[in-house]
Amino acid sequence: MKLFTKPKSEEDKLIEGCIAGKRDMQRLLYDLYSKKMMVICLRYAPTTFEAEDIMQDAFVKVFGHIQSFKKDCPLEFWIRRIVINTALKHLRSKQLLTVSHEADEVANLSSDNVNLSGYTMDELLSMIQSLAPRYRMVFNLYAIEGYSHKEIGEMLDISEGTSKSQYSRARAILQGMLVGQEKKIKEHVISS
Structure with a gap:
């Protein structure tokens, strides 16, 4: 058989x-x-x-x-x-992964939604790369890789709350960059 x-x-x-x-x-x-x-x-x-x-x-x-x-x-x-x-x-x-424990930063964050459709992958990647290493790591692990804040905390040896704070700060910085880019584009169109 x-x-x-x-x-x-x-x-x-x-x-x-x-x-x-x-x-x-x-x-x-x-x-x-x-x-x-x-x-x-x-x-x-x-x-x-x-x-x-x-x-x-x-x-x-x-x-x-x-x-x-x-x-x-x-x-x-x-x-x-x-x-x-x-x-x-x-x-x-390289000691680039020094995570800040700035819990009070979360209170000042904007939750505005920004349209990403007008940006190339290279432009978005450049913005992410410009983040401080501690923000870039948490942003990548949470927003792109899909890890939970608890998992990120374990991976980076930080608290879950610190992971949430770092992600929120990174998101706010990226939103600020995107809003700044949108303003520049509008100003260029108006002045043309």
Whole structure:
């Protein structure tokens, strides 16, 4: 009696090739995910140069630990987690991840909604990169990566309230930038 065995998926073959150290499979994995992961690195790093360093370190970790990948989550999610953790570790080592405990700042924040449709991804990324590292980290982890404030607090060794405060402050700063940009555009149109 023959048992039915599920054929290997392309992803399974890719993972097996990477575990075996096959350079062509490692290159394929890198090519499949590098653009998405570089966007993540750019959101966390203050410069493109540092983002490239984070990316390189992260993929070294991916290839060094690919044998521990478990299929209980998508491969992209697993790689993303390594990239984020590598970025946080990099910023801690550079002492760029000093989190402020400014709880009273939340009281002065605006909750105006701003239309993002007129901005390119590069413009929005540039605004996020201009945030102080402590605000950028919490903003990225909460607004983009989807972590809860409790999880962020544990990751960054801060309180949940501090995470909320940092996120609110980052959001207010970004809103201020967007409103400032909108005013400049309106003034340019009027003066033209």
